[in-house]
Amino acid sequence: MIISRRADVERFLGAPPANIRAAVIHGRDRGGVRERADGLAKKIVERPDDPFDVALLTESDIDSDAARLGDELTAQSMLGGRRLVRVKLTGEKASVDRALSEAMKVHLEGGYNPDAFFLVEAGALGRDSALRKVGEKGEACAVIPCYEDEVGDVARLVRESLAKDKVGLNGEALELFVGRLPHERGVARQEIERLALYLGPGSGAIATPDDLKPYLGVEPESSLADAAQDAFGGKLQAAYQGLRRAAAEGEGGPAAVRAIGLHLARLRRTLSLTRNGAGLAEAAKASGVFWKNEREFLRQARAWSLDHLDLLQPEVLEADRLCKQTGSPDTLIAERLALSIAGRARRLGL
Incomplete structure (x- = not known):
């Protein structure tokens, strides 16, 4: 079953029902996923870091040993009481998703230790995820999506x-x-x-x-936010200078690409809200636009469209991937992305 309303999530995490034997917590907000998973683990077992009560697995553990997950879910607590089997995913490997979904199905049907609690935390799981499908259909499993905070x-x-x-x-x-x-x-x-x-x-x-x-002060994050805004506003030189200033303050390419992604997300949310009937200024405020930036942001929102942003999204994701590779020229990758966006913005009339 899916639990998504804030009040329902807090109620569940505060006192998980006895009939629930599994949970899948997933979303792009990895900090939110981890925080909720940590809180739930403390409710399931008294000592979440005790190896006698808790088995902590990663996708590499599951991928390298097909029987490991089933063995952990079958095992009894060494000291008596409930056992926690916790899986932390950092990727989206199809074979791991399939193995987890199969184990989840067996566990929800009572095929393993009924006193074991199966907790999976992951990034955003798509609708095609087998694990997500099994969890959402299971009455004894709680699936909690974590969205970035408004x-x-x-x-x-x-x-x-x-x-x-x-x-x-x-x-x-x-x-x-x-x-x-x-x-x-x-x-x-x-x-x-x-x-x-x-x-x-x-x-x-x-x-x-x-x-x-x-x-x-003038923090690196502020320089990056300014650079992202300048890029989407077609201000090539200002965007370049902002990125250089942030790099001098200690923030490299990954943070710059993340700032660009956040600005894109704000534009996307604003335009989505206006499509559903909200006023542009109201939508911008709901998207977290700081009042001092509102005039410039609204200027951009009138020029960019959801179709333009959809075309740009893969480029941002690819830059993020490249920045995280060992030895990558991440600062140059971020600068190239910002300049590309600024060029598109100018063609839109900004």
């Missing part, structure tokens, strides 16, 4: 996390800080923890935008 979700995460340290941000400072944060849950939490330390845990401080200036 702006409102990120803002709530910031407020709640800072409140635990008895510090906070006023409205403008919150908007400023959220605009700088990546929507990937794990990275966002690290940045929030850094901010709490800067404000002074327990101090009761409520920071303003001016208070944040020494903390935020």
